[in-house]
Amino acid sequence: MSVERLIAMDQRLQGIENTVRDYQGQFSSLQSVLKDSHSSLAESLPKRMGDIITTSAPRMGLLLFIFIGVQLLLAGAYVIYKRRRANGPKKYL
Known part of the structure; x- marks a missing residue:
């Protein structure tokens, strides 16, 4: 076996x-x-x-355009704010 x-x-x-x-x-x-x-x-x-x-990748020109655009918008908003504040009614005369 x-x-x-x-x-x-x-x-x-x-x-x-x-x-x-x-x-x-x-x-x-x-x-x-x-x-x-x-x-x-x-x-x-x-x-x-x-x-x-x-x-x-994002282009550098586009990135610079966005940064400059945001800065210009903020500067414009500040100028508008100052004009409205100067031309608005005075609290104490």
């Missing part, structure tokens, strides 16, 4: 070895595909990120 078990175990072990050999080729091809994908991504990612940042 033990000889039959050894033969069965040997056949199962050979089947496992054949399966591992088959998968070994697939794993090596998967590894090469992943390596190629990683290298192409590593090469193109910095350039692509630079393009994204330059195209989607």
